[in-house]
Amino acid sequence: MNSPRFASAWANAAGWEDALHAVIAALPRLAQANLGFLYVSDHFAFALEPILSRLRQHTGVLEWVGATGVGVLGTQGAALDAPGISVMLGAFPLDSFRVFSGRKPLPRDFAAYAALVHGDPLTPDMSELVADMSLKVRGGQLAGGLASARQQAWQIAEEPLTGGLSGVAFSKDIQTLTGVSQGCLPLAGNWRITAAQDTLIERIDGRPAVEVFREAAGPALGADLRRAVSTLLVGLTDDDSDRRQFAARRIVALDVRTGRLAITESVDAGQHMVFLKRDEAAAREDLQHMLQELRDACPRPPAGGIYVSCAGRGGIMFDDDETEIRAIREVFGDIPLAGFFAAGEIAGSRLYGQTGSLTLFV
Structure with a gap:
């Protein structure tokens, strides 16, 4: 055998x-x-x-x-x-x-x-x-x-x-x-976390994280951040060469005043990421x-x-x-x-x- x-x-x-x-x-x-x-x-x-x-x-x-x-x-x-x-x-x-x-x-x-x-x-x-x-x-x-x-x-x-x-x-x-x-697919764009603290993403490509999130979500979702947070996720990647290789993590909080996102995993500055959409079709x-x-x-x-x-x-x-x-x-x-x-x-x-x-x- x-x-x-x-x-x-x-x-x-x-x-x-x-x-x-x-x-x-x-x-x-x-x-x-x-x-x-x-x-x-x-x-x-x-x-x-x-x-x-x-x-x-x-x-x-x-x-x-x-x-x-x-x-x-x-x-x-x-x-x-x-x-x-x-x-x-x-x-x-x-x-x-x-x-x-x-x-x-x-x-x-x-x-x-x-x-x-x-x-x-x-x-x-x-x-x-x-x-x-x-x-x-x-x-x-x-x-x-x-x-x-x-x-x-x-x-x-x-x-x-x-x-x-x-x-x-x-x-x-x-x-x-x-x-x-x-169960999700990446949205357009490859991003890089440039400032972070524990589970908080503060800046993405040098810009406030919420600003980039709103842009990636598109006009319809970006105008309704509560719905966007329940629909989109963050995909953490080792590099930006393969957009399908990611670890999907939920967004648990969003602070418009400070421009920060909180997710379910600790992150580091320099880490690559994508935004993801999860629904039945995806x-x-x-x-x-x-x-x-x-x-x-x-x-x-x-x-x-x-x-x-x-x-x-x-x-x-x-x-x-x-x-x-x-x-x-x-x-x-x-x-x-x-x-x-x-x-x-x-x-x-x-x-x-x-x-x-x-x-x-x-």
Whole structure:
């Protein structure tokens, strides 16, 4: 066995036993399966231990990773704010992965080239923790998301747990590709922050930030700053060479008197940025662009995937909760797939929000 193989199943039901029974009945048998991915609706968080126990008994797979979500998804569909379970089994080459957590750190002698991680949304400085974790992965590439729940959010790394980051690291023998759709498109113009303090953008290209913001918004939005703030975002970039490579951040305050903008991340003078528009049309276009880029980058048809969507997407952003899953199927077919609606999405070395992140095993 030189490359991983996968099988998945997804089900919604009012009770966890009914949902698990439906998943087990639909889950294809996978010879040599040795790693399981489990995403459970927060409605069933109280039953994580018996769910894990029954899955181990049925599949023979001992090692599991995953998280709770305010909704779960799979190849067959997706449901936000509904009870359900999503499972994917993987048959990986021996010694090609390690499950880790705060209780069981990643071994120093394991050369990790990629990792699928899940985090606790209540852990302070999660962005810094994600960036630090990416330095422990030789390829520098993380994927995954923050567990979500109406009450206590849980991660799974062999057992249910809370706090920090957990997940599974892969050796160089496992090839993954990750794409991120932030649901927004850049407006005209490349800008540079020339004065900033913490999360406050004071001047852009030497001008008051609000003045540049109003100009970028255009006459209609610029005349209604309250609406503009709720519609537009700031995209932070490493340089101005690729306008699609950005980290979208919300604008949380605007001060006309001082000309300053406040966003949800600390910024530095000299940092490049773009202004972004987020609506359903932009989200659909960006999702299609991300999927096409991934397909073009795949050296062969993917064997399976993990999709993490923000809890603010689904039917809130699109026509219905299954819009993203249908788009994935249209591009990649009915590949084995599991995932959840998260409190934050992780890709590369960054923590995102309002995004959809697809990781493919190729």
